Amino acid sequence: MNRRDFLWTTVLTGSTPLIARAAEEAPVPAPTVPEGPLPGLPTVTSITPDSVAIVWSVKGPCTGYVEYGNTPELGKTAYGSQDGLRTFDAAVIAIRLPDLKPGDRIYYRTVTAPIQFPNHYKITRGAAVASPIFDFGMPGPATEARIAIWNDIHQQAPTIEALGKATLAFGPDLIVLNGDLVQDQFNKEQDFTGALLSLDSGRDAWSRRPIAFVRGNHDARGSIARDLNRFAPRPHAYGYLGLLRVGPVGVLMLDTGDDKEGPGIYGDMGDFAAYRENQREWLEKAVADPRFASAPFRLLFCHIPLRWKEPESKGAWCSDGDARWSPLLAKARIHAVISGHTHQFWHSPPTGDRPYHQIVSGGPETTSTKWSPTPACLVKIEANANTLTLKVTEALSGTEHLQLELKA
Ligand SMILES: [Fe+2]
Incomplete structure (x- = not known):
């Protein structure tokens, strides 16, 4: 159209x-x-509980x-x-x-x-x-909820098309863009308008559903990365983080920042450890917020996972975020953390001191490639007061990598 x-x-x-x-x-x-x-x-984006x-x-x-x-x-x-x-x-x-x-x-x-x-x-x-x-409908006190999660689209048009079709067939109340919208760096306006604002593809579906944007490391990188607020307004004074209640699901979003920082890295322009610490202070209050704490199911969306199957692969997971946030997440009895970043599907069940599922979805291309070992996947969450079902499904082929059923 x-x-x-x-x-x-x-x-x-x-x-x-x-x-x-x-x-x-x-x-x-x-x-x-x-x-x-x-x-x-x-596009209806940067959603908060009341805006x-x-x-x-x-x-x-x-x-x-x-x-x-x-x-x-x-x-x-x-x-x-x-x-x-x-x-x-x-x-x-x-x-x-x-x-x-x-x-x-x-x-x-x-x-x-x-x-x-x-x-x-x-x-x-x-x-x-x-x-x-x-x-569009603001997420609210419904008895059921559907949430669709995209990640690492990296401005790949065929991926956006495939995810779009799968998402419309699913009919979610909320779409989470879980980071890395830009192809590589955010160096020109089209990098972001071409990512978030070309979702229309001539259709008005993205004008009729709220979107929560979670920043990825590539979105935080580049000469105009500091202009991101013009394109994806910061939902919270603390940054790209937030809390939402979507029916029976309490949702948290945190910003893991870049996966590399320090002297000698990217001109020493990153200050992400301090930013993650500010988020820890916010998280301490957020997990006690009744909108989150009273939810039958509690999820966190963050771009970089808080653990990875190869712990020695330093850039693959956010060890700093894990150290700062995971004790609070455990105390809040969070069910699952949903991430992207590695472009490779992985599911890690709860462990002793990290008693939540870590799920990492697929990559930016619709088929398996070196850049995208797992093809682009749609994460689909359906919840009622008793059961939450989470599926990780390839956007183009429909191949299912995970079906997880959680009980409240
Ligand atoms: Fe990525």
Whole structure:
């Protein structure tokens, strides 16, 4: 489907906002179909228990805002202003919708207007373009939950396509992008817009499901890695970490950072041990949060695993994160840690002082290669109050590597 097949409209200055009430009802007044390049379809990401960020790509210098509400009539507007200034960017616009409630259904559309600075005294605003109205559900107090996990997509289009199809067939309440979206380093804007914001592939499915982004080591590497917040807004003041309740599942996300740091490594620009220690302080409070502690099932998503089958392979697992976090995870009786990073499937059952499953999913390519010893896999979690089933399944072939059933 072409993006122009959706109902994009031109917003006329001073007119009543155009609201498409239902597919079969004509909007009032009749919409003007915009000419020229359209903005990208929005992605619902950087989710927290009470907010999401709506992120979309733009084609040139633009400002934008999001109209949203609990019904298709919308009614609220979020501008994402910072320090008194509304958004302005030539590549991507990201706006957080605050004060949402767990279990809410949210309707929204993006509005994008080109901005020009023709001379020192003038700023001009072009005709604004409104996206169709999309809706999504905030994870909440449901009795059942489905979570889909992708990892290490590394901008590989066939993998994104295969994972997309498998994910839509599964129908999750939440999608977790478990790190390494960029191919190698984050050196140009397209590295990230091409990863997160091209999920649309002409479809609006990614505008209708919340996504939790967990940062991978490659996403933290490169000359514009410090701009990541523009593309994937930091969900928490402490960084790329978070806590969510998805029905019977308590979800934690932590940022394992880079797998190499110290003098002589990447210009000695990393300070990840201190960052992991800050996360440990946050984790101490998070595991006591009733939204997590009362959940029948408790999971952690982090890009680099906290143990690996070859412990001597230093870059393959995050020994520093393990040392700092695992005692708290054990005390919180976490069931499983789900990771990527090694591009090779591995399942390690609970051990004495690490009493949780460690699961490592597949790699970035749809078939087995040197870069991707295990083909790209979708991790599917289905839970009710009594049972959680976790499957690791190859996205393209459907080959199953693991089926694990946990009891509350
Ligand atoms: Fe990777």
